[in-house]
Amino acid sequence: MFQNKKEKANLSSPNGGQEAVGQETFLPIHYFTNYIEANILLGRMQEEGINCWLKDENTVTTNPIWTQAVGGIKLMVAQQQFDRAKDILDSVKSVKEEQNRCPKCGSQNVELVSTPRKAVNWFTSLFGFILGDLAFGAHKVNHCFNCGHEFEPGSLEE
Numbered sequence: 001m002f003q004n005k006k007e008k009a010n011l012s013s014p015n016g017g018q019e020a021v022g023q024e025t026f027l028p029i030h031y032f033t034n035y036i037e038a039n040i041l042l043g044r045m046q047e048e049g050i051n052c053w054l055k056d057e058n059t060v061t062t063n064p065i066w067t068q069a070v071g072g073i074k075l076m077v078a079q080q081q082f083d084r085a086k087d088i089l090d091s092v093k094s095v096k097e098e099q100n101r102c103p104k105c106g107s108q109n110v111e112l113v114s115t116p117r118k119a120v121n122w123f124t125s126l127f128g129f130i131l132g133d134l135a136f137g138a139h140k141v142n143h144c145f146n147c148g149h150e151f152e153p154g155s156l157e158e
Helices: 002-012 035-047 057-062 064-070 079-099 119-131
Strands: 019-021 024-032 052-055 073-078 110-114 140-144
Touching: 024 035, 024 052, 024 079, 035 052, 035 057, 035 073, 035 079, 057 064, 057 073, 073 079
Parallel strands: none
Antiparallel strands: 019 024, 024 073, 052 073, 110 140
């Protein structure tokens, strides 16, 4: 997953996604659509002594519709610490995958998604349209991409 996005950044940017700040060169190591997850991982990296920062955080946070246009929030890591940061990222990802197993098939190919099949999501969309720019929270479930099973976050039952 990370190599594909890194390769994509290398193709779309003339400098391969690198950004120089002062004397250091920074590389994107991970991309986020959610600023909360981005800041959690940023804090973890900084706690481990990794020199890093978030690129495009303000743009994506204030204008979420631009997330795809700017490529999401990018966690930028100092080039000389990239390998160590990747090890930390892999360990965080493995812990998250271990905690999010599908109760039906046991797969770790699970992700938290908004589900439009719930009536509450259609009603909140309708009210949002009628009332203008009023935002309502969408119902989110864990979705297994192997068997298609959907289950509540934190639920271990089938």
